[in-house]
Amino acid sequence: MVNVLSVVFPLYMYPSSCSASAISPSCAWYPFFQSINSNPSVTFNIIVNPNSGPGDLNSYPNDDWKSVLSYANSLNNTNLIGYIDSNPTNIPVSVYKPQIQTYRNWANFSGKDIPVDGIFVDDMAYSASSNSYYTTFANNIKSIWSSSSSRPAPYIMMNPGQPIECSFYSNVDSIVSFEDYYSNLNMAAFIKAPYTNCPRYKQAIIIHDFNNTALDQQQICDDMGQTFRVGNLFITSAIQDEATRQNPYDEVPPLLQQFSGSVKATNSWILGHPQWYADI
Numbered sequence: 642m643v644n645v646l647s648v649v650f651p652l653y654m655y656p657s658s659c660s661a662s663a664i665s666p667s668c669a670w671y672p673f674f675q676s677i678n679s680n681p682s683v684t685f686n687i688i689v690n691p692n693s694g695p696g697d698l699n700s701y702p703n704d705d706w707k708s709v710l711s712y713a714n715s716l717n718n719t720n721l722i723g724y725i726d727s728n729p730t731n732i733p734v735s736v737y738k739p740q741i742q743t744y745r746n747w748a749n750f751s752g753k754d755i756p757v758d759g760i761f762v763d764d765m766a767y768s769a770s771s772n773s774y775y776t777t778f779a780n781n782i783k784s785i786w787s788s789s790s791s792r793p794a795p796y797i798m799m800n801p802g803q804p805i806e807c808s809f810y811s812n813v814d815s816i817v818s819f820e821d822y823y824s825n826l827n828m829a830a831f832i833k834a835p836y837t838n839c840p841r842y843k844q845a846i847i848i849h850d851f852n853n854t855a856l857d858q859q860q861i862c863d864d865m866g867q868t869f870r871v872g873n874l875f876i877t878s879a880i881q882d883e884a885t886r887q888n889p890y891d892e893v894p895p896l897l898q899q900f901s902g903s904v905k906a907t908n909s910w911i912l913g914h915p916q917w918y919a920d921i
């Protein structure tokens with residue numbers, strides 16, 4: 642199998658007006674589903690985030706959520722990953738574990754197919770001193786997933802937003818090694834020593850404040866997929882503003898359809914020339 646790019650959608654947007662149909666133009670997630678349906682060969686990893694976590698513990702999400710989750714699960718090119726915040730000092734096991742269990746239990750709901758496929762751990766404060774906290778975090782996700790029924794192993798993505806030591810990659814499926822302004826992409830640390838030998842395919846790159854053309858966006862997809870061989874990518878022109886706490890993940894990127902098409906084009910090139918793109 643040849644490693645190709647997947648899309649990661651940090652879809653921190655409430656699925657408003659989606660309860661009746663996830664693919665009605667009035668549903669807030671409709672443009673994302675358009676992208677997913679237009680590019681069936683591309684895998685889309687969707688981070689779902691009802692309330693900086695699953696919302697109420699030991700319960701199921703509401704009808705808007707059930708609609709988008711079940712629609713996404715009806716497609717063969719999506720994975721859903723549940724958002725959980727982390728912090729070695731403020732978020733102990735006793736807080737995050739019930740959140741993992743709540744996401745896991747969505748698989749019990751019988752009215753609709755709403756399970757999630759894994760967990761996204763945000764705000765990873767990775768350092769030597771927090772290594773054991775995150776190792777335990779990953780182990781708790783795995784043990785909760787394996788504790789019942791026959792669902793496959795969870796997909797685990799952790800987000801330090803910058804590179805971390807390569808050895809940690811063996812605990813997880815993906816690490817967000819760049820979550821930053823587009824203007825910082827050229828000087829990104831993930832492509833430099835001492836990180837050059839970290840598993841490329843396990844890296845996810847999230848670029849916000851992108852202010853260039855669709856052609857430049859295609860170039861980034863080619864660079865990430867063909868040159869750097871990373872596994873997951875998201876690009877948005879939405880703006881992060883620390884002062885006003887404006888988050889770039891609650892609006893539809895204006896170049897969203899072009900972005901998803903560009904990932905497909907990058908992958909077509911890679912798949913057309915497997916001799917140049919050995920698995921890494």
Ligand SMILES: *[C@@H]1O[C@H](CO)[C@@H](O)[C@H](O)[C@H]1NC(C)=O
Nearest residue numbers: 681682683684685717718719
């Ligand atoms: C989904 O199924 C379609 C039709 O069979 C196929 O062309 C596509 O490659 C599949 N996508 C994935 C990501 O498996």
Ligand SMILES: *[C@@H]1O[C@H](CO)[C@@H](O)[C@H](O)[C@H]1NC(C)=O
Nearest residue numbers: 742745746748749785788789
């Ligand atoms: C729901 O799923 C959990 C495991 O994830 C299991 O322990 C529990 O018994 C299930 N509850 C019901 C009502 O099926």
Ligand SMILES: *[C@@H]1O[C@H](CO)[C@@H](O)[C@H](O)[C@H]1NC(C)=O
Nearest residue numbers: 823824825850851852853854
């Ligand atoms: C994009 O933003 C950068 C950094 O703010 C700026 O230097 C550059 O001129 C902008 N490019 C375009 C095409 O607006």
